Amino acid sequence: MFNEKFGRNRRDNVWIIIMYALAVVFLLGFIFPYLYMLFSSFKPSADVISVHPTFFPKSWSIENYLKVFQTSDIGKFFANSFIAAAVSTIICLLLGSLASYAISRTSLSKFSNFLLILVLCLKMIPVSSIVVPIYSLVQQFGFYDYLPVLCIVYAGVNMPFVLWMMISFFKDVPRDLDEAAAVDGAGPFTAFFKVILPVVTPSLISTGIFTFLLSWNDFLIALLLTSSEAKTVPVALSEFLTSYSLDLGPMTGAAVLFSFPVIILSFFLQRYLVSGMLAGSVKG
Amino acid sequence: MAGKAAIKINGAHTGIAKPRKKRRMLSSTFDRKSLMLFFLPAGLFMAAFLLFPLLKLVYDSFFDVGDNYDGRTFVGLKNYIKAFTSQQFQADSWHTVVYVIVAVGVETVLGLALAVILTNKYKGFKAIRTFILSPLMIAPLVAGLVWKFMLSSQFGVVNVLLMKIGLIHSTDSILWLSDSRLALISCIIADVWLTTPFMMLMFLAGIQSIPDSLYESASVEGANKWQIITKIIIPNISGVLFSALVIRVIDAARTFDIIWAMTQGGPQGSSELLSVHIYKMLQRYGDVGYASAMAVIFIIVLIAITLITQLRQKRR
Numbered sequence: 200m201f202n203e204k205f206g207r208n209r210r211d212n213v214w215i216i217i218m219y220a221l222a223v224v225f226l227l228g229f230i231f232p233y234l235y236m237l238f239s240s241f242k243p244s245a246d247v248i249s250v251h252p253t254f255f256p257k258s259w260s261i262e263n264y265l266k267v268f269q270t271s272d273i274g275k276f277f278a279n280s281f282i283a284a285a286v287s288t289i290i291c292l293l294l295g296s297l298a299s300y301a302i303s304r305t306s307l308s309k310f311s312n313f314l315l316i317l318v319l320c321l322k323m324i325p326v327s328s329i330v331v332p333i334y335s336l337v338q339q340f341g342f343y344d345y346l347p348v349l350c351i352v353y354a355g356v357n358m359p360f361v362l363w364m365m366i367s368f369f370k371d372v373p374r375d376l377d378e379a380a381a382v383d384g385a386g387p388f389t390a391f392f393k394v395i396l397p398v399v400t401p402s403l404i405s406t407g408i409f410t411f412l413l414s415w416n417d418f419l420i421a422l423l424l425t426s427s428e429a430k431t432v433p434v435a436l437s438e439f440l441t442s443y444s445l446d447l448g449p450m451t452g453a454a455v456l457f458s459f460p461v462i463i464l465s466f467f468l469q470r471y472l473v474s475g476m477l478a479g480s481v482k483g
Numbered sequence: 484m485a486g487k488a489a490i491k492i493n494g495a496h497t498g499i500a501k502p503r504k505k506r507r508m509l510s511s512t513f514d515r516k517s518l519m520l521f522f523l524p525a526g527l528f529m530a531a532f533l534l535f536p537l538l539k540l541v542y543d544s545f546f547d548v549g550d551n552y553d554g555r556t557f558v559g560l561k562n563y564i565k566a567f568t569s570q571q572f573q574a575d576s577w578h579t580v581v582y583v584i585v586a587v588g589v590e591t592v593l594g595l596a597l598a599v600i601l602t603n604k605y606k607g608f609k610a611i612r613t614f615i616l617s618p619l620m621i622a623p624l625v626a627g628l629v630w631k632f633m634l635s636s637q638f639g640v641v642n643v644l645l646m647k648i649g650l651i652h653s654t655d656s657i658l659w660l661s662d663s664r665l666a667l668i669s670c671i672i673a674d675v676w677l678t679t680p681f682m683m684l685m686f687l688a689g690i691q692s693i694p695d696s697l698y699e700s701a702s703v704e705g706a707n708k709w710q711i712i713t714k715i716i717i718p719n720i721s722g723v724l725f726s727a728l729v730i731r732v733i734d735a736a737r738t739f740d741i742i743w744a745m746t747q748g749g750p751q752g753s754s755e756l757l758s759v760h761i762y763k764m765l766q767r768y769g770d771v772g773y774a775s776a777m778a779v780i781f782i783i784v785l786i787a788i789t790l791i792t793q794l795r796q797k798r799r
Contacts, residue, residue: 214708215603215605218600218603218605219605221596221600222600222601222608222611223611225593225596225597225600225611225615226611226614226615229614229615229617229618229676229679229680230614230615230617232618232629232630232633232676233617233618233621233629235629235633235640236629236632239632247638248637248638249638250637250638250654251643252638252639252640252643254640290528294524294525294528295525297521297522297524297525298521298522298524298525298526300521301513301517301518301521301522302518302522304509304510304512304513305509305510305513305518307509307510308509308510308518310509310515310518311509311518314522314526316790318529319789319790319793320786320789320790321529321533321534321537323733323782323785323786323789324533324537324782324785325736325737325739325758325761325778325781325782325785326737326739327737327739327758327759327761327762328540328758328761328762328765328778328781328782329532329533329536329537329540329778330762331762331765331766331774332535332536332539332540333532333536336531336535336536351528351532352532354528355528355529355531355532355533356532356533358525358528358529358533359529359533362525374510374511377511377512378511378512381511381512386517387512387513387517387521388517390512391521412620415622416620416621416622416623416624416625417622418622418623418624418740418743419739419740419743419762423766433622433624433625436624436625436628437624437628437743437744440628440631440744447632447638450628450632451632454625454628454629457622457625458621458622458625461620461621461622462617462620462621464620465616465617465619465620466613466617469613469616472619472620472684473684473688476681476684476685476688477685477688
């Protein structure tokens with residue numbers, strides 16, 4: 200159906216033109232918000248909140264970006280966001296792959312099935328409900344606004360997601376590999392690090408990207424657990440739009456800086472994203 | 484230790500595994516102890532930041548908890564009764580259901596349409612696909628902020644565009660965020676923009692796994708495009724469709740960041756979802772017992788949906 204070329208007959212040509220038209224309409228719809236944000240960020244601050252907004256800047260300016268850096272510690276918040284996301288991802292991948300490998304290899308046993316269901320249920324818990332108990336736990340130990348704790352909390356909260364994804368990846372690795380390693384005298388730990396882990400590296404990358412973005416994009420946990428020292432970019436972004444100040448210009452600048460790397464990343468890593476999404480769902 | 488045991492068992496023979504010393508093997512290479520060793524580190528993290536908070540919610544839901552957690556009295560099911568009879572809880576449950584059905588419905592239809600369009604291998608479609616996917620990984624909070632900015636009644640570009648094409652007279656004739664009839668819809672728009680690409684990606688993968696021979700035999704039999712879509716594509720991606728729906732239903736029901744960025748549940752609670760309501764009650768108003776009871780009800784519903792759909796999926 201979908202492979203014919205132009206010009207076989209008139210009906211096909213009409214169909215192809217409709218396809219192009221629809222594709223372009225959707226394309227414009229989906230990139231408009233992002234482009235609008237991008238162009239707004241290069242307007243002078245006053246034009247961003249003009250009552251007669253234009254799509255393209257009337258005059259180009261980097262005033263918004265300068266303001267972001269002058270009025271807030273945005274560099275530090277970016278560093279915090281990155282460290283929290285990176286460290287939690289490393290913890291998740293290391294511990295998560297161990298756990299999911301073991302579960303994938305024992306999936307016939309009742310106990311392992313229980314763990315699997317438990318993980319699935321934990322994955323469904325809405326963060327907005329458990330973030331307050333987490334906050335009081337962290338507060339109790341005096342770790343409020345402390346970056347290492349944010350890393351650890353992210354690792355815990357994202358762990359079920361990592362397990363769920365990795366289990367389906369490990370299921371695709373033939374068990375013959377383990378058994379061959381065992382015959383050669385390797386225990387489960389050795390077999391895992393020497394034989395299995397190298398095979399699943401692409402899957403680790405997919406999982407890693409998703410886990411990183413889960414933490415990078417988190418707003419609520421950082422909102423409750425941090426105030427100044429460990430504050431992340433989303434929290435800072437939300438503060439541009441409080442009831443006291445409506446600092447839209449710098450907000451657009453910071454939002455672009457925050458999202459642009461992610462969009463570029465998703466362009467280049469689409470292959471990994473697709474396999475990750477499918478693993479997280481279909482085979483689960 | 485566990486490793487050594489596995490070596491002995493697996494190394495000592497060539498045929499059937501002979502468990503020694505009563506060690507129960509769960510598979511050819513794993514016994515119970517090594518499963519625990521592998522699972523425990525990750526398990527501890529989940530216990531501390533998921534299981535413990537969850538149990539705390541369950542525990543608190545049976546108490547009347549004073550401000551700042553000083554003093555608590557056991558009240559049995561009072562908080563649950565209060566939740567089920569509270570108008571706000573009912574209204575917010577309704578908002579959540581509307582949000583889920585409308586947002587996921589629109590996303591499914593748009594995602595399916597996009598997948599059918601973009602699975603064509605026409606020139607330029609690959610680039611278009613890449614660009615449509617660009618919202619895929621954006622933070623929900625940023626999506627909310629972007630749309631709040633665009634839908635603003637004072638300097639929003641959406642009303643300006645609508646005015647230019649002659650649909651409305653002045654830029655403030657649609658109050659997207661401050662009209663209580665529109666606020667929830669505005670949030671849904673942001674959600675649709677953010678997650679339709681996900682749906683499209685799932686459906687594209689599904690469509691591409693349909694063997695070409697099915698299309699060929701359909702065109703031999705003279706099926707038209709519409710019949711190919713309804714008779715071949717949709718039935719053949721029903722598995723992917725179902726999984727995508729389950730994921731999205733749960734995610735949409737838990738939506739928080741978008742609502743928080745755009746309306747914080749307002750005006751007059753018209754766009755308040757359960758997740759937002761529970762958070763507000765826990766964080767701002769300090770009614771911990773009541774909020775915990777609502778959270779427990781909410782989580783039970785989400786887990787029930789998950790387990791039921793999981794069972795169905797396994798049976799397929």
